[in-house]
Amino acid sequence: MAEIVQILRFPVKGLSGQELDSVDVSPAGGVPLDRMFAIARGSAMAGGKAVADLGWKDCLQLKNCPKLASLAAEFDAEEMVLTLKRQGRQVARGNLSQPVGRQLIEQFLSAFLADEINAPPKIVSEEGQIFSDARAPELSIINLETLRDIERVLRRPLDPRRFRGNLYVDGLPAWAEFDWVGSELDAGGARLRITQRIDRCAATNVDPATGESDMQIPKVLQSGFGHMDCGVFAEVLSAGSIRRGDAIG
Secondary structure (H helix, E strand, C coil): CEEEEEEEECCECCCCCEEECEEEEECCCECCCCCCEEEECHHHHHCCCCHHHCCHHHEECCCCCHHHHHCEEEEECCCCEEEEEECCEEEEEEECCCHHHHHHHHHHHHHHCCCCCCCCCEEECCCCCCCCCCCCCEEEEEEHHHHHHHHHHHCCCCCHHHHCCCEEEECCCCCHHHHHCCCEEEECCEEEEEEEEEECCHHHHECCCCCCECCCHHHHHHHHHCCCEEEEEEEEEECEEEECCCEEC
16 A cells, blocks of 8 residues: 655646645546646637647647746635746736636736747636546546656656646555556545556656756656656546545555
8 A cells, every 4th residue: 555645736737736635536527626727829719729629739838838837826726816926926816717817817927928929828717628638537646656766767856746746655666556557446535447657748857946848757768667657547436535644555
């Protein structure tokens, strides 16, 4: 049995995560509010593309806009208010459930990213839409021992935040999470099915503290381990509460 040592959700895809002491997960919604919003390119929205049809190239995220990592995002789930900070100073704040609140965030991002985008971005969401790479209400699990093995190959520290997981687990041998694929397990009070390994992209190259692309994680995974995978996706089979310190396995 491994232990869940950290729980995160990412209300806005591409922005920093929110650490939680516990989370109630369900088959219908996975981790509530996780990847509920995305930052769409203004050019994509101007072309009339439906939110449900937006692909990764239509949205700003770390692999195509690493500067986003230099922003700290705080999200009030009850009020639906997003606060953006840079170097500890508030730079934007808005209620994402209201058009005017989204506009405040969009106006800041438009100025902040002026050198990287050609049209003002739009904060988008749609009921039932999750902007996850899994394209489903699944959660991601990262094994810290696996990250330590990657550090061994890198010969330098590796910030776990690069992998933007929902559950970080410890006490499991490196890469043992891959053996979970296709099986069911308990995570706190919830029941999960591990569906697939997570193929890693250039987003992991971005230092979450500086916003600089300073590593080549997919290349290191391929050369050092023969694949570009790190972490696994999990489907929620039965609802329950997951708390930091809970066992998983």
